[in-house]
Amino acid sequence: MLSILLLIPLASAALALALAADTPRRLILVSAAAAHFSLTILAFAVPPETAFGGLLDLDPLGHLFLSVTSLLFLAASVYAVGYLRAEVKGQRRDFQEGAAFSNAPERIFTACLLVFLAAMTLVACTRNLGALWVGVEGTTLASAPLIYFHRHRRSLEATWKYLLICSVGIALALLGNILLSVAFYDPAASSTSMNLVDLAAKAGIARAPWLKAAFICILVGYGVKMGLAPMHNWLPDAHSQSPSLVSALLSGALLNCAFLGILRAHQVCVLTGLESFSQELLVVFGLISMVTATAFIVGQGDYKRLLAYSSVEHMGILALSVGVGGGAVFGGMLHLVCHSLAKGMLFLVSGNILALYHTRSCYDARGMARAMPVTAALWTAGFLAIAGSPPFGLFVSELTILTAMIRQGGLVIACVYLACLAVIFVGMSVPVLRMVQGPTPPAVTGKAREDFFAVGPPLVLAGLVLTLGLFLPETLIRILAQAAGVVIRGL
Amino acid sequence: MTVAALFEPLMIALILTNLALLVTSRTGVLIRLMALQGAILAFAPLFPPAGVPTHLALLCLAVFAIKAVAFPRLLSRTLRRIDADSRIEPYLGEGLSAAAGIGGLLFSLWLEGRLPVPPGLFAPLLFPAALTTIFTGLILVVTRKNALTQVIGYLAAENGIFLFGAPLSRQGSAWLELSILLDVFVGVFVMGIAIHHINKTFESIDVGRFCTLRD
């Protein structure tokens, strides 16, 4: 089944490239996403066997990441139908600089989206660190053309920064993989496997200095991709310049995949007894990310960059949760799910706002409540969700993490955490409320697009986040607990 | 001179190519230096020689084909298409870059003394040479404003990492090295396309002109 999971997006990508007509292509996109999602849900009931000789191996942690990715991709693909339909063919004027630009061919966009899904599936479905690396590199290469969909100067600048910084980061992660092999090097063995199961069996012969160096390299390398500060410089540019559904996927799914890479390295550390070392580093990077994000969210004038920095903050919270350990890991897993859904919803909504107001500035986009009421309601709900206010799911997860922090005695960490959350809440509320209230600017003409494709997926995602805040079903708690257990125990 | 004794001169030649990468400013010369590095690295998996199994020979051939032939050809084609001839001043001058490269060499020699190396794993001078190549690549990416030079820096860093992993490839994971090579190849291909677009849009490949996106 796992090979089918990989094959569906790849085959659909090839098909999308070959087709000339737009409507069948969009149909293929949505049906591939739906098939992928249903298979993922089916895998909860029927555990899949390993494929390719142990290369593809779905453990509870990977399954959680895979489900989140698949759900978000389904929502984004439904949104994409309406988005691509509304896109102007041919050249038009850029609203910020006035230069003429055109879009990339829709074939390439759709094909790259599907290859992107395949690469993320590979990352989630494998416990082999080498294959995971190949998957993460694949996501970088597949998402670069996606960011460059609107072919103007700013998106090109963002694409180049993204491509170069992430490639260098992933090269560092490869160095970490090699250092890991050296740490587990056994001259008597015939081959060095990078599979977690084999590494767990050889945990006794691991050489600590090499392991520590390997973890640092992997943390920094995948941390670049994840958006941990101070390696997050590409994130605001790439997330603000790419089409909204791509931003949703980048923030909601790609950052998670990079986090999975770090988690696998953390598992190795747990298995070899270096748990405290890796946890310390994760706490440090988590706190730095939160503080950096706070500094840039306050007074931010561009609402898409605002969302991007919010992603940096939440990635910091995720790193912090694993770094604190214990009960916080469960909170971290719940936070992962809720953040992906909420951030995905927010980015999709921001796409609607951009389509009407033609500006990314928080000051110029005003009066949403009058011009696009449904979108405005979703925007406010999304802000409340992402800032961690009840009754949404992020409140529950952040509270769980805080409780575990205090229980373990990390009072300083808890104070910094709470301070950042508070400042970010206030900092985000100012632009969001300013955008929602007030009269619509006279320059804004045209009707807002609020059809099914534009508001349907965000509504569903928002509903899910709300539900998770009010009520956690038993199956979900079990899935989250299993995933957390994998992180805590190591295997 | 036995074949094993050939390894150390190869590593020293690699370190010299790194120095040359840091001080050269002409992009054509940089591309040829990358071809030379690729040729040197193609022989790296063969050491220490204990008979040459077939899959290793295939790996060496693949490395040579990709790193010494395909990459320089890709980069030269991009260079020709963009027809860049103006000199773009880097952030760090040539003297400081060379000093930084030598600093990297010193650091890697010091690190080799600190880390307990498993005996018989690394041929002598492999660890410092690989680490120096990685440092050279990173210095090129960070301090150069020419987009093509940044890609060359990325390739140099990948070369260093490949050299690091070469002794481990003897233990049967040659296919992984091949997949890494393929990934890097596709990456450079995509970067080449991006550089072409940058040249068309900005009329230069000077990355210093990227100043619109900031807070």
Add this chain to the structure above:
Amino acid sequence: MAAMFLPRILAALVLAPLLFAVINRVKAIFAGRQGKRLSQPYRDLLKLARKGAVYSRTTTWIFKAGPVVSLAAIAAALALVPLGHLGGTAGFTGDFILAVYLLALARAAVVLAALDTGSSFEGMGASREAAFSALAEPALFLCFLVLAASTHGSTLDAVLRGTALSPTEPELALVPITLFIVLLAENSRIPVDDPNTHLELTMIHEVMVLDHSGPDLAFIQYGAALKLWLFCAVLTGAALPPLFGNPWLDFAASVAGVFACAALVGVVESVMARLRLPRVPKLLALACACAAIALILTLWR
């Protein structure tokens, strides 16, 4: 070996101008010409010695003393530097520093004489020469340090044992390359300076000695020949190991090595053009970097 001191000095004093002849002949062969006679440098020196000197009214005694001091210093340095491992005097620790600074004294004398004329051409040449030598000296010292570190010796005699081309220590192969670049810089050869140019603005060494005439010019040219012999001897000493046990055969081999160096200079002069002036410091910095790498790797061993 001290016994070979007299033959070595005599060979140097007599055969030095022949080096220029060899370089010119190699360049002529490359250009498809017949070239000058091999005895031409000797004839030029004799011709200059017979002529009278003309002194400008603006010059002082420094101008007259410059060539003499320069020749004396170079000859003294030549006495210190052995030809390979043969013909060394009783060396003392750090005698290579004395040799290098004797060469610097010679250069300083010529530079002061050039400045003494009060002409701007000579001043320009003097400043260029001083700048390039300031960059070439660290490279030279680093080479000596590398050789000293690898042979664990501290006198010129012990250091110039032909160890540079050793299969077990490949980084020492950088030493002859660096020494060659320093040779080209210090002796004003292409790619640093073109000895055959007639455009004063492009000259470095030739323009410094523009005002000298007669015996003074003969001293300077002869001093330049001795300096070239000295550098070739250092290069041969570093690269050529003692092949035969017999000191006379080794001596002959070393002399042959010196002339081979001169031929190599001729080849380089024929295939390359002079570098643009801003690039010369970069070439010398590259030579320094190579020597530094060789030193780091030697110490690491």
